[in-house]
Amino acid sequence: MASLFNKVVQLANSPKAKQAIQQATVKAQDLAKDPKTRAKIDDVRRRIQGGGRGPGAGPTP
Numbered sequence: 226m227a228s229l230f231n232k233v234v235q236l237a238n239s240p241k242a243k244q245a246i247q248q249a250t251v252k253a254q255d256l257a258k259d260p261k262t263r264a265k266i267d268d269v270r271r272r273i274q275g276g277g278r279g280p281g282a283g284p285t286p
Contacts, residue, residue: 236242256262
């Protein structure tokens, strides 16, 4: 009996899966180039890293 991992590998190597992965890659690259998406990503990155005091941050000490 094939392991779950082997089944996943077989699925990932199928032509249909390779095409879906390629399409997802192209879409992700297009989104990464979009200025609006870049701004959202930068905003989230700043909030996660604590690099700014956005709305709801509370009073400054």
